[in-house]
Amino acid sequence: MTTIAVYPGSFDPITNGHLDVIYRAATMFDRVVVAVAHNIEKVPLFTAAERVALVRAAVHGHQNVTVDEFDGLLVRYARQIGARVLVRGLRAVSDFEYEFQMALVNRRLDRHIETIFLMPKEEYIFLSSRTVKEIAALGGEASQFVPAVVEKALRRKSGVNSARRRRSKRV
Numbered sequence: 001m002t003t004i005a006v007y008p009g010s011f012d013p014i015t016n017g018h019l020d021v022i023y024r025a026a027t028m029f030d031r032v033v034v035a036v037a038h039n040i041e042k043v044p045l046f047t048a049a050e051r052v053a054l055v056r057a058a059v060h061g062h063q064n065v066t067v068d069e070f071d072g073l074l075v076r077y078a079r080q081i082g083a084r085v086l087v088r089g090l091r092a093v094s095d096f097e098y099e100f101q102m103a104l105v106n107r108r109l110d111r112h113i114e115t116i117f118l119m120p121k122e123e124y125i126f127l128s129s130r131t132v133k134e135i136a137a138l139g140g141e142a143s144q145f146v147p148a149v150v151e152k153a154l155r156r157k158s159g160v161n162s163a164r165r166r167r168s169k170r171v
C-alpha cells in the first residue's frame with residue numbers, strides 16, 4: 001500500500017525551513033503532497049498561483065514530492081487524495097498550542113487521519129515566512145533563508161510595492 005502524506009500550509013512564501021520538513025517527510029512516506037491553502041485568513045503577499053509556482057520550483061527534481069492546492073477543509077482534501085497522514089513542522093513551544101488545537105480538530109473531523117510533527121534543523125527554528133517577508137520588505141538579505149527562486153520573487157514584490165508607495169505619496 002502506498003502511504004501518502006500531506007504537508008499543508010500557506011507557504012507565503014516557502015522557506016528553507018519548510019523545505020527541510022518536506023525532505024524529512026519524503027524519506028518517511030512513499031509520496032508527499034505539499035498542499036498550498038488557497039484561501040487563508042491572513043492577507044497573503046503572494047497569490048495562490050504564485051505560492052504554488054514557488055513551491056513547485058523549490059521542490060523540483062524530488063521524485064516523490066508533488067505540489068497541489070486546496071480549498072476548504074484540509075481533512076476533506078486529504079481524504080480525496082487518499083492520504084491518511086498530515087505533516088506539520090514544529091519549531092518552538094510557541095507553535096505548540098496552535099498546532100495541538102489544529103491536530104485535535106482535524107482528528108475530530110476525521111478520526112482516520114493522523115497528524116505527525118517533524119522538527120526542522122535547529123538553524124531553522126527561528127525562521128518563518130513572516131520574518132522573511134519583513135526582512136525583504138526592509139531591504140535585508142533573505143537569500144540565506146529561502147531558495148533562490150523565492151528570493152528573486154521577494155525582491156520583485158518589494159520593488160513593485162515600494163514603487164506603488166512612491167506613486168501614492170506623489171498624489
Ligand code: PNS
Nearest residue numbers: 008009010011037072073074075102105
Ligand atoms: O502555514 P499555515 O498558515 O500555518 O497553514 C495553516 C493551514 C492552511 C494548514 C490551516 O489553516 C488549514 O488547514 N486550513 C484549511 C481549513 C481547515 O481545514 N480548517 C480546520 C482545521 S483548523
